[in-house]
Amino acid sequence: MSFDVRPLSNALGAEITGLNVGQALDNVTFKAIRKAYLDYQVLVFREQSISPRQQIEFSKQFGPLDAHPSQGTNHPKGYPEILIVSTRTENGRDVGLRNAGPRWHSDLAYRKRPALGSMLYAVELPDNGGDTGFANMIAAYDALPSTLKNAIDGQLATFSSKREGIDTSHPAIRTHPETGTRSIFVNPQLTSGIEGMNDTDASALLNDIYAHCRQARFIYWHRWQPGDLVFWDNRCVLHIADHSRLDDPTYIRHMHRTTIAGDVPY
Structure with a gap:
């Protein structure tokens, strides 16, 4: 089963065309997808038309699935493995998680075993807005000024979730378990401090690192198209959602x- 791979930016990301992820994949095809995933960190599978069950089965080929704390009732009936991210309302209530990812983050970074990756499928899209930004933390680490690199290397950071009441320590700079590359793991949304450092010094260091990571040369902004399925590597990528139209009642984005x-970061 052949498919085409086209880089989407100089920072990260590749477009996959000519592949239906709803079909069973042979070993050769799966290995080629996994290689592209490790090479580009973000894969965009174009023109997909998949059911919740097909998305679940494709996702499971990369590892067991994890539950997001917001899933609760925010999932399609009969498919608790899927989190609905949506601005739709029914009977005055949100049908899914409305304001997901307002700041740069890596999914579930506050857990002992943060997410390997996430897949987001576009079910319904607005005419404009709702783009997703992805930042290459391998490239950002490699280009980190020596003063910042020396200050953050070897440090343990605290990652927190008020919703789950969790505080967890992980390396601020983590090693990718499959490629051996190092990347910046701290992020503005979920990192609450650095162990052994006072809040003032930790905030100053983290803010300098975040400013470095926000440079355009590390970022790809994805403009969604109908049928897009996007798969990103949470071990070395930060992402953020564009919420500029979140309060617009005509803005419908359903994913x-x-x-x-x-695994446990190291």
Whole structure:
């Protein structure tokens, strides 16, 4: 089963065309997808038309699935593995998680085993807005000024979730378990401090690192198209959602997300 791979930016990301992920994949095809995933960190599978079950089955090929804390009732009936990310309302209530990812982050970074990757499928899209930004933390680490690199290397950071009441320590700079590359793991949404450092010094260091990571040379902004299924590597990529139209009642963005469980960072 052949498919085409086309880089989407100089930073990261590749477009996959000519492949139906709803069909069973042979080993050769799966290995080629996994290689592209490791090479580009973000894969965009174009022109997909998949059911919740097909998304779940495709996701499971990369590892066991993890549950997002917001899933609760925010999933399609009969498919608790899927988190609905949506601005739709029914009977005055949100049908899914409305304001997901307002700041740069890596999914579930506050858990002992953060997510390996996430898949987001476009079910319904607005005429404009709702783009997703992806930042290459391998490239950002490689280009980190020596003063910042020396200050953050070897540090343990605290990652927190008020919703789950969790505080977890992980390396601020983590090693990718499959490629051996190093990347910046701290992020503005979920990192609450650095162990052994006072809040003032930790905030100053983290803010300098975040400013470095926000440079355009590390970022790809994805403009969604109908049928897009996007799969990103949470071990070395940060992402953020464009919420500029979130309060617009005509803005409908309805997505299905699956999350692949990961390992303990080191």
